Amino acid sequence: MxxxxxxxxxxxxxxxxxxxxxxxxxxxxxxxxxPSHAVRQRVTHLMELAADGGSGTNDTLYGETVRARESFARLSGFPVGNVGLTGSTSLGLFQVAFGLTGGSVLVSAGEFPANTYPWLRSRAAGRARVELVGGPGTRMTPDVVARSLTPDTVAVSVSAVDFRTGYRADLAGIRAVIGADRLLVVDGIQAFGVADLDWTQADVLVVGAQKWIRAGWGAAALALSPQGMERIEPLLTGWTGVTDSGRYDGEEHPPLPGAGRFSLSNLSPYATGAFAEALALIETVxxxxxxxxxxxxxxxxxxxxxxxxxxxxxxxxxxxxxxxxxxxxxxxxxxxxxxxxxxxxxxxxxxxxxxxxxxxxxxxxxxxxxxxxxxxxxx
Structure with missing residues (x-):
């Protein structure tokens, strides 16, 4: 035997x-x-490098952004060129909300506030309008979404997992009912790293590092489909999100061709290093x-x-x-x-x-x- x-x-x-x-x-x-021991050790190592200030330190510190983007791309299924980093889930959703103009965006009124305030502020600024559905505890099922769509709806924004109820959204079902022409924006912070979902159903995926990924605060990933890249303007972007960002000529430079166009400034290398290390640990299992x-x-x-x-x-x-x-x-x-x-x-x-x-x-x-x-x- x-x-x-x-x-x-x-x-x-x-x-x-x-x-x-x-x-x-x-x-x-x-x-x-x-966070894990590995995350803590990586942040400590990066801090020690910064403290020493040796030759090549900048390249190592800011290389953590590349590590995080590549690992997130592998775990999410998005091409690495369509993955960028930002400071938090909230900031990423603000960048998306202000990047849409015209039409209305369907959002549950029971969402965590990080997924309502960006759309409310965007509406107040004269960008896309917002239509709030239901209330606390509302499950954004495909049926609920389908009944709430109007000809004016240009996007639907949902959480992959609802923070209040633990309900896991049917992303494929929502994608089917909204069709190919509307954008599907997904807040993945309550699911990424512990839920095996087809994230490529989304046109925009925003995921902060501090919850289930276990990387602490200060970094988030922003991944976009080709349609998302085309239709979301890089309105809230900065000097690191443009071409030739190191050429300080006083001119406005065009946005970068990929998701890097949504970069506002250099993120903390300790935050991106923690993010990269935590994502790599998830990949091991x-x-x-x-x-x-x-x-x-x-x-x-x-x-x-x-x-x-x-x-x-x-x-x-x-x-x-x-x-x-x-x-x-x-x-x-x-x-x-x-x-x-x-x-x-x-x-x-x-x-x-x-x-x-x-x-x-x-x-x-x-x-x-x-x-x-x-x-x-x-x-």
Missing amino acids: SMSGPTPHDDALASYQASFSEARGFLNFASYGP GVPVIEGVVAAQAQALGDHLDAAGVPVLSPRNRPEAAGIVVAGIPGRAAEAHAALADAGITATLHGEDRLRLSVHATTRSAAFSEAAAVLATFA
């Missing part, structure tokens, strides 16, 4: 998991993801493997909450579920949140009735029973 040993996937996953050391009770990845573990972790947490009599308000079936598990604590969520903190468990309070818990591939399963035991007293 033959004995099967660890597979390469098992070894890669074990190595990935060993790269992190967050507290056992950390259930807050939808807020931010604690692969998103499908990480997604499988996250799904199992979320299911296990939901099962513990079920057993404790705590209502689970987030999706439970795999196609719609992500790593977010929402517990319903009517009228006592703030008390429950404080009790979790006292027990060493980190989660997010959402109003008076809901707590958001979110798991990653590195989450310790012991935290599930501990969280459920605390919340059982409030259910």
Whole structure:
């Protein structure tokens, strides 16, 4: 009888998991993801290089932007020339919103504010208008989108995973109902790195580094389809987003041909270095493997909450579920949140009735029973 040993996937996953050391009770990845040892070491190395100021330091520091773009391109499926970097998801969405003119953009009124304010400000500036649909908790399903489209709709902006409910959007279904002529703008910050999605359904994909990618703050990727590149003007761009940016002749230079045209200025090499390192770590194990573990972790947490009599308000079936598990604590969520903190468990309070818990591939399963035991007293 033959004995099967660890597979390469098992070894890669074990190595990935060993790269992190967050507290056992950390259930807050939808807020931010604690970086890996590799990310911390890379940032320290880059800081030491900058402190020494040796020959070639600038090339190394700003070369981190290239590493991050190349890794993001491989993980997202976009050509590297169509991938640029910006400072945050919010900034990227502002650049997209101000780059559209004419027509209206369909957005859920229940979106995280980072995906509503850019469109509101763009409307106020006389650019594209915004049509807000539904309210908190609205799921942007293909049916909801289809019913809300008008002949004036030029784009639809959605989150790949909803921050409030954990609902995973059907990007292919939305793409099908809006057709090829409208732009699909996707905020991927609550999904990229842990959800194996076809990101190329989007005409614009904006992803900050600090949540599930686990790279900290200060960098985000902005990827565009050929149609997105053609129709979104680089209105909010800067001197690093133009040709011959090192030629200081007092003239306005034309935008760069690729997604680099949306660059405002040089980003912190520590932020881009952290981004590049975190993306490279994801590549060592692969998103499908990480997604499988996250799904199992979320299911296990939901099962513990079920057993404790705590209502689970987030999706439970795999196609719609992500790593977010929402517990319903009517009228006592703030008390429950404080009790979790006292027990060493980190989660997010959402109003008076809901707590958001979110798991990653590195989450310790012991935290599930501990969280459920605390919340059982409030259910």
